[in-house]
Amino acid sequence: xxxxxxxxxxxxxxxxxxxxxxxxxxxxxxxxxxxxxxxxxxxxxxxxxxxxxxxxxxxxxxxxxxxxxxxxxxxxxxxxxxxxxxxxxxxxxxxxxxxxxxxxxxxxxxxxxxxxxxxxxxxxxxxxxxxxxxxxxxxxxxxxxxxxxxxxxxxxxxxxxxxxxxxxxxxxxxxxxxxxxxxxxxxxxxxxxxxxxxxxxxxxxxxxxxxxxxxxxxxxxxxxxxxxx
Amino acid sequence: xxxxxxxxxxxxxxxxxxxxxxxxxxxxxxxxxxxxxxxxxxxxxxxxxxxxxxxxxxxxxxxxxxxxxxxxxxxxxxxxxxxxxxxxxxxxxxxxxxxxxxxxxxxxxxxxxxxxxxxxxxxxxxxxxxxxxxxxxxxxxxxxxxxxxxxxxxxxxxxxxxxxxxxxxxxxxxxxxxxxxxxxxxxxxxxxxxxxxxxxxxxxxxxxxxxxxxxxxxxxxxxxxxxxx
DNA sequence: CGATTACTTGAGGCCTGTCAATGATGGTGG
DNA sequence: CCACCATCATTGACAGGCCTCAAGTAATCG
Numbered sequence: 001x002x003x004x005x006x007x008x009x010x011x012x013x014x015x016x017x018x019x020x021x022x023x024x025x026x027x028x029x030x031x032x033x034x035x036x037x038x039x040x041x042x043x044x045x046x047x048x049x050x051x052x053x054x055x056x057x058x059x060x061x062x063x064x065x066x067x068x069x070x071x072x073x074x075x076x077x078x079x080x081x082x083x084x085x086x087x088x089x090x091x092x093x094x095x096x097x098x099x100x101x102x103x104x105x106x107x108x109x110x111x112x113x114x115x116x117x118x119x120x121x122x123x124x125x126x127x128x129x130x131x132x133x134x135x136x137x138x139x140x141x142x143x144x145x146x147x148x149x150x151x152x153x154x155x156x157x158x159x160x161x162x163x164x165x166x167x168x169x170x171x172x173x174x175x176x177x178x179x180x181x182x183x184x185x186x187x188x189x190x191x192x193x194x195x196x197x198x199x200x201x202x203x204x205x206x207x208x209x210x211x212x213x214x215x216x217x218x219x220x221x222x223x224x225x226x227x228x229x
Numbered sequence: 230x231x232x233x234x235x236x237x238x239x240x241x242x243x244x245x246x247x248x249x250x251x252x253x254x255x256x257x258x259x260x261x262x263x264x265x266x267x268x269x270x271x272x273x274x275x276x277x278x279x280x281x282x283x284x285x286x287x288x289x290x291x292x293x294x295x296x297x298x299x300x301x302x303x304x305x306x307x308x309x310x311x312x313x314x315x316x317x318x319x320x321x322x323x324x325x326x327x328x329x330x331x332x333x334x335x336x337x338x339x340x341x342x343x344x345x346x347x348x349x350x351x352x353x354x355x356x357x358x359x360x361x362x363x364x365x366x367x368x369x370x371x372x373x374x375x376x377x378x379x380x381x382x383x384x385x386x387x388x389x390x391x392x393x394x395x396x397x398x399x400x401x402x403x404x405x406x407x408x409x410x411x412x413x414x415x416x417x418x419x420x421x422x423x424x425x426x427x428x429x430x431x432x433x434x435x436x437x438x439x440x441x442x443x444x445x446x447x448x449x450x451x452x453x454x455x456x457x458x
Numbered sequence: 459c460g461a462t463t464a465c466t467t468g469a470g471g472c473c474t475g476t477c478a479a480t481g482a483t484g485g486t487g488g
Numbered sequence: 489c490c491a492c493c494a495t496c497a498t499t500g501a502c503a504g505g506c507c508t509c510a511a512g513t514a515a516t517c518g
Binding site: 365366407408410411414 | 505506507508509
């Protein structure tokens with residue numbers, strides 16, 4: 001699902017890279033409102049992006065999967081607009097923000113890719129907003145499960161016993177604007193109906209077409225290809 | 230609210246510009262799923278961005294105001310993920326997509342600005358998602374009104390009788406995931422309470438602090454500065 | 459002056475949130 | 489080894505915010 005990378009491009013990215021970071025589960029990678037000196041590409045593990053609301057709630061604005069680039073907002077706008085937190089153990093490829101400008105000057109193709117990545121994020125958020133705004137609970141849950149299933153399958157993380165999905169139901173609730181209780185009951189309904197079963201951190205989808213129908217998604221919708229930085 | 234532009238940068242943008250477009254109200258500027266050969270900067274007028282849902286509904290993912298750049302998604306990803314439609318009469322500055330690549334090669338500062346713009350859109354969508362996901366109806370409406378009031382004031386469009394707001398209540402409903410009826414009643418409540426009055430295409434805010442409180446926004450939050458292309 | 463569009467208002471019902479309690483699991487310390 | 493605590497999933501009862509249905513008014517237009 002990623003665009004190809006040529007040898008000389010790879011060479012530049014190697015220079016751009018300054019190290020690797022291993023993050024424990026539930027640790028903060030980037031903090032909302034902070035200006036980070038580093039940008040990251042996720043090599044393995046999963047996490048969440050969320051914004052905090054004054055009254056103590058939070059809105060999950062996205063889920064971070066291997067191959068995702070995080071910190072671009074901080075890189076171009078000065079500070080992060082949301083927090084990035086690891087859910088599982090994560091390893092990240094570290095880049096220095098100070099070299100971002102040299103990338104724009106000397107590697108226009110990589111700069112284009114970064115813009116592409118930002119536009120992709122915008123697209124994903126638009127999809128999420130549409131799901132949260134227009135679907136009812138069963139559709140929202142189905143939408144999110146379908147999205148994970150398609151994305152994780154494209155990442156070749158699917159096995160016979162489904163795909164890994166190490167999040168909590170609370171994460172889903174916060175992503176979809178639902179209460180934890182209703183999220184739980186809706187997941188139970190999908191499980192009882194034999195459409196999708198998310199148990200013990202793994203997701204199994206016996207009826208992908210039915211899941212897509214509930215989510216109002218075309219049955220063969222695939223994740224868009226994206227550049228890998 | 231826009232970043233400054235130097236003389237030589239302006240010269241390049243003049244070459245980049247290929248003309249102007251005048252769009253009648255309710256006309257489609259860019260269509261979801263289409264690949265556009267043009268990109269635009271809005272010079273005057275207002276519009277909406279929306280995504281269509283299979284069952285006939287739509288989700289408004291943003292409102293287009295003067296200074297906004299539209300078509301970047303098509304420019305970097307190949308096709309638009311949402312439709313852009315004019316609400317009022319609009320004038321737009323037209324750029325050719327084919328020159329986008331030369332911009333990345335020869336004007337890294339402008340390329341950086343484009344990435345900045347994409348990241349800004351991502352930020353705005355994240356805010357919208359948070360409002361739609363976490364606030365109840367009164368808060369959502371207050372949030373959107375507050376956002377318009379701040380943005381239009383920054384654009385110096387404020388007069389003694391408020392700011393222009395030429396949208397329909399249906400546009401608000403589709404943006405916030407509310408029904409038209411409930412949107413209407415909630416607007417009526419804000420009007421009755423003397424917090425905000427949106428009538429005949431103009432918005433007056435007698436109690437900005439109260440509006441911000443309902444929207445869970447810091448009282449002195451300003452729109453983020455952004456580049457102008 | 460009929461048709462269209464947009465705004466307004468009332469009534470009733472359901473989807474979803476809140477409150478509350480229980481079970482299961484795993485980590486921790488005595 | 490077991491009591492204790494924290495986290496997460498699950499389930500039932502109940503209330504309420506919001507949707508749907510329906511009807512009416514006002515303004516614009518050909």
